[in-house]
Amino acid sequence: MTAALIDGKAFAAGLRERVAQRVARFVEQAGRAPGLAVVLVGDDPASAVYVRSKGKATTAAGMAGIEHRLPADVPQQALLDLVDALNADPAIDGILVQLPLPSHIDEQAVTTRIDPDKDVDGFHPVNAGRLATGLEGFVPCTPLGCLMLLKDQLGDLSGLDAVVIGRSNIVGKPMAQLLIAESCTVTVAHSRTRDLPSVVKRADIVVAAVGRPQMVKAEWLKPGATVIDVGINRTPEGLVGDVDFAGALDVAGAVTPVPGGVGPMTIAVLLRNTLISAERRENVVGEGAL
Numbered sequence: 001m002t003a004a005l006i007d008g009k010a011f012a013a014g015l016r017e018r019v020a021q022r023v024a025r026f027v028e029q030a031g032r033a034p035g036l037a038v039v040l041v042g043d044d045p046a047s048a049v050y051v052r053s054k055g056k057a058t059t060a061a062g063m064a065g066i067e068h069r070l071p072a073d074v075p076q077q078a079l080l081d082l083v084d085a086l087n088a089d090p091a092i093d094g095i096l097v098q099l100p101l102p103s104h105i106d107e108q109a110v111t112t113r114i115d116p117d118k119d120v121d122g123f124h125p126v127n128a129g130r131l132a133t134g135l136e137g138f139v140p141c142t143p144l145g146c147l148m149l150l151k152d153q154l155g156d157l158s159g160l161d162a163v164v165i166g167r168s169n170i171v172g173k174p175m176a177q178l179l180i181a182e183s184c185t186v187t188v189a190h191s192r193t194r195d196l197p198s199v200v201k202r203a204d205i206v207v208a209a210v211g212r213p214q215m216v217k218a219e220w221l222k223p224g225a226t227v228i229d230v231g232i233n234r235t236p237e238g239l240v241g242d243v244d245f246a247g248a249l250d251v252a253g254a255v256t257p258v259p260g261g262v263g264p265m266t267i268a269v270l271l272r273n274t275l276i277s278a279e280r281r282e283n284v285v286g287e288g289a290l
C-alpha cells in the first residue's frame with residue numbers, strides 16, 4: 001500500500017467545530033440560532049438514518065434543527081404548502097427536503113419551490129446557474145465537500161486533469177463546475193462514455209459518483225492519482241464505494257475510504273451552508289475561516 005488515506009471523517013469534524021464557533025458569534029449578534037428545517041416524506045429506513053444524523057449534527061453545532069415528517073402518501077400540494085410556510089418563516093435559514101421523494105411527487109416542483117436563498121442543498125436551478133456563472137450562491141454539499149478534501153490534499157488544483165464519473169445534477173455536474181472554477185481540465189464521463197479506463201488513466205483527480213459498487217478498477221488509475229469516492233453502496237459484504245478501494249491503495253496517491261470519506265463531509269457542509277445563509281439573512285459578518 002502506497003496511497004495516503006483521505007480522512008473525511010476527521011476533516012468533517014474539524015469543519016463542524018469551526019462552524020460551531022461561528023454559530024456562537026452569530027447567536028450573540030443576531031439573538032437567535034441559525035435554523036435548518038429538514039423535511040422527510042415517508043419512512044424509508046436509510047433516509048431516516050441520514051435525517052437523524054443531520055439532526056444530531058445540527059444541534060451539536062448550536063443550530064436549531066426542525067424536523068418535519070410527512071406520510072408517504074402526502075399530497076404534493078401539502079408538501080408545497082409546507083415549503084411555502086418554511087420560505088416565509090424568518091427563523092428558518094435553510095430548507096432541505098430529503099430526496100428521493102415518493103413517485104407521486106414531482107421532485108422538480110418541490111426543489112424549485114424552495115426559496116433559492118434558503119436552498120442550502122444547492123439543488124434549485126437558480127443556484128445551479130449561479131455556480132455555473134461564478135455568482136455567489138449555495139453549492140451542493142457533496143461536491144463542495146469533495147472539493148474541500150481535494151484542496152486540502154493537493155493545494156492548488158490549477159492545470160490538473162480531472163475526471164468526474166457521473167453526470168447527476170446533485171453531484172457530477174456541480175463537481176465539474178467547481179473543478180472548472182479551480183482551473184482543472186475537466187472530463188465528465190458517464191454510462192455512454194467509450195473506453196472509460198483510458199479516460200480515467202489520464203486523470204490526476206478522479207471523482208467517482210456512479211452508484212455502482214467497485215466499478216472503478218485500480219488498473220485504470222494513473223499512479224499517484226487522487227481518488228475521491230462518492231459512492232455509498234449497500235452490498236451483502238457491507239458498505240462499499242464506487243472504487244476498488246483495496247486495489248486503489250496500491251496505485252493511487254491518495255484515496256477516500258467508504259465509509260468515513262465523503263459522506264461525513266456532506267453533513268458538515270450542510271451545516272456550513274446553513275450558517276452562511278443565516279449570516280447573509282441577518283447581515284452578520286462571519287469571522288474565522290471555514
Ligand SMILES: Nc1nc(=O)c2c([nH]1)NC[C@@H]1CN(c3ccc(C(=O)N[C@@H](CCC(=O)O)C(=O)O)cc3)C=[N+]21
Pocket residue numbers: 050096097098099100121141232239258259260261262263264265266267
Ligand atoms: N435533499 C437531500 N440532501 C442530501 O444531502 C441528501 C439527500 N437529500 N438524500 C440522501 C443523500 C445521502 N446523504 C448522505 C449524507 C451523509 C452520509 C454519511 O455521513 N455517510 C457516512 C456513513 C454511511 C452509513 O453508515 O450509512 C460515511 O460515508 O461515512 C451519507 C449520505 C445525503 N443526502
